[in-house]
Amino acid sequence: MKRSRLLMLWLLALGRLALGQAAPYGNNSQAGHYxxxxGVKLYYETYGSGPPLLLLHGNGGSIRDFLPTIPYFAKRYRVIALDSRAHGKSVDAGDSLSFEMLADDCAALLTQLRLDSAYVLGWSDGGITALVLALRHPGKVKRLAATGANLWPDSTALAPALWQQMRRGYQEGRFQTFTDPKRRNDWKVFLLDWREPHLALATLARIKAPAFIIAGDQDVIRAEHTVAIYQSLPRAWLWIVPNSGHATLLDHAEEFNRKTEAFFRAPSIPLTSLR
Known part of the structure; x- marks a missing residue:
């Protein structure tokens, strides 16, 4: 069974930035907590102080996705970087995943940390989770930034090459019996993106938190799908990043961080007026 295209893109981008990185993000005994x-033992790391900012990684990823993100935002925010269940150090023995489960985990973690709400930044699956969190637990989200998120899993939302690769991966794995725990977990994580999400554009009108919708102009998420997400939100900014694929926050880290912070710090005004 092949890993999803999203993970492959992440690995390529990570390889360009990981060299010389001092902080052991994702495996930091001084910053790590469980x-x-x-019913799941979630692993997370905290950095900095200030307003809480929850970071949510993509499919097959971990806290290490945010190598250039954490140090930037830790200067002004209390960064909470999470390994989603069944990812990284957050082990999940269950046999299935859903974005509703991931979003409910986030809400419960914030409650356990005695945080009424937080800013949320999600990449790929993390962006989907951020949107679902804002739908299911609106009081928990101050503002959200989502890069490379999709609302449903088919070729109208995803680039054809990615969708075909996912179809092949599903056909190769659907009749296999995975006895190795890691391979079984990888299959469960793959199925999350194969089967989900299933969000109607109309439901986004219920999101009251301001949203910053981002994607690369060469993203594996179709540009028209990203624009439709933006247009369906009551209060939103849109940024299609030039010369970027799916890894916007890595390939354009400095600009990404700066613009995302500008969105978080923008005056509380009706964002639709800026369209």
Missing amino acids: ATVR
């Missing part, structure tokens, strides 16, 4: 949430 929280038992909804």
Whole structure:
């Protein structure tokens, strides 16, 4: 069974930035913590102080996705970088995943940390989770930034090459019996993107938190799909990043961080007026 295209893109981008990185993000004994949430032992790391900012990685990823993100935002925010269940150090023995589960985990973690709400930054699956969190737990999200998120899993939302690769991966793995725990977990994580999400554009009108919708102009998420997400949100900014694929926050880290912070710090005004 092949890993998803999203993970492959992440690995390529990570390889360009990981060299010389001092902080052991994702494996930092000084910053790492575990929280038992909804029957799962979630691993997270905290950095900095200030308003809370929750970081949510993509499919098959981990806290290490945010190598250039954490140090920038830790200067002004209390960064909470999470390994989602079944990812990184957050082990999940269950046999399935859903974005509703991931979003409910986030809400429960914030409650356990005695945080009424947080800014949220999500990449890929993390962006989907951020949107679902804002739908299911609106009081928990101050503002959200989502890069490379999709609302449903088919070729109208995803680039044809990615969708075909996912179809092949599903056909190769659907009749296999995975006895190795790691391979079984990888298959469960793959199925999350194969089967989900299933969000109607109309449901986004219920999101009251301001949203910053981002994608690369060469993203594996179709540009028209990203624009439709933006247009369906009551209060939103849009940024299609030039000369970028799916890894916007890595390939254009400095500009990405600066613009995302500008969005978080923008005056509380009706964002639709800026369209």
